[in-house]
Amino acid sequence: MSSGHDAAFWADDEARLLDPARPHVVRDSKTPSGAVPISALRGPVISDALVRTFRGHGLDVRFVYTIDDYDPMDSQSMRLQEGMAEHMGKPFFAIPSPDPSVASDFAEYHATRFISLFARLGIVPEFHRMRDLYRSGALDHQIDLVLRNAETIRAIHKRIAHVEHAPGWLPISVICENCGRIGTTLATDYDGSTVAYACMPAYVEWAQGCGHHGRMSPFKGNSKLLWNEQWCAQWDHFGVTYEEGGKDLLTAGGSRDRSNAIYREVFGKEPPLGLAHEFFLFGGRKMASSKNVGAKAYELVNIYPPEITRFLMLRTHPKRHIEFDPAGMTLPRLVDEYDRSADAYLGDASTDLARTWRLAQVSPDPAPPPPYRARFGTVANWLQIPSITPEKEAEREKAAPLDDAELRDLHVRIELAKEWLERWAPEDAKFAVTPSLPPAAAALTPAQRRFLANVGAEIGRTADPEVMQERLYEIAKECGLVRAEGGVSRDAFAAIYIALFGKPNGPRAAWLILALDPDLVRSRFADASRDSVKV
């Protein structure tokens, strides 16, 4: 169909692994422990792209997303935060909300935020909170199964991951009736309806248990399964058939291996398929030393338009790592490449790049891209010339009025370009009039100096940039700044930019000159036109 090769698009490869004769469930999950950094979006975006692709292949697919709000608070960074130390080891649902007006507890506060973030990115799975699953008893059957097979599971942990738990260990954490912690309890001795437990002061490094012990039912929300076993319970409960994941989990002897073995041996089922994606490294290794970056990873998701974020995550094959540094020319290049993918879509929609554009859209069934799009770098230039109205410039460039979609697109780019200029643009992408005559002006030729003197004299005679631009050409010719073929040499315009910026290029000259303070331009050009310029 497409050009030449039939090297398949990665998402199609995954789709072909699934049996078209049966329904499928794709699962992903997140712990609501804090703001979502951009690097954490690779998984959800890939999962969503896969779900869309599977559906495109005609598969019957449910997309389930669990919110792991029964997990214990174990983050070291949190521990240092004021008021947080006492909550270490408690489940996230039991920790106070940072803002009670937004959500009732810590987990719900962060869950609400990432749910709306996902929605903005076009990721709209079925969300399920672990608190609902546990408290309703929906997972009680699986808890019982796990507890009855605790010895088998213990052997699997030892065999696959070389982790040896003490005899009698049970793969659950109960919530301590005394202090409410879940990360500090050790459960033993399942009798079919209750377990013995102790809330231990030194069970984990990151939290201190209260020392209480007793017996209680592990059901109806009194306990949570440990990570690997909880994973199996969810696969079983939802009938999960596909789950991709980061390579931290899918590594040999890692978490997924353990869960797979438990699922086969204890649950008697075949675990889901799923590729392992490489990591998204934010800022590379030099991140720590570059403080001028000016944006945290979790800020980027609010700054970048959703389709750019999706494109960033999807344009690289999931098995390859992405080293992303938002500084410098990264963003203009990213947007340029995004535009190329849009053009690819307008051409042959079956190419990989075109498929990527489609999957990068917020809507699963998007309208085609507007044929006219202002280039990002050009928009950034427009923004730096006060006299220019980007909408008008865009119309001029398109040579026709912009339609609604084009106008929306332009406004997105304007906002993004503003952020870029402020935070990341390299110096030579910015135009700023130097406070005094730049040293580079010393190299101006006599003809260029005459040109500047004459242009300076022209300032104030017209306010019309079109007229001024005409005059610039005439003056350049009068000063002999012409090429052998007769056209005006670029040395003429270079003289203007050198006098103002110290570099040989810049935005359209007449518009620039008229946008600046006339006195400043006059005196600057007068300075530059003098022969004896000190170096």
Add this chain to the structure above:
RNA sequence: GGGCCAGUAGCUCAGCGGUAGAGCAGGGGACUCUUAAUCCCUUGGUCGUGGGUUCGAAUCCCUCCUGGCUCACCA
């Protein structure tokens, strides 16, 4: 110690069995109202190393080197 990924033009990467590609950067030119706009042309690589398979390998297999990440506590 285990696992994964990468090493192809200055940069970012695509190609994954059939005489080396793209974008950007660089160079040249066109546009006799324009630049960092737009358009055209163009320089540039013995595809990390050493073996092997093959009529033929950047592409498959093995070795090694370099860089990056990750697991082995918890989730």
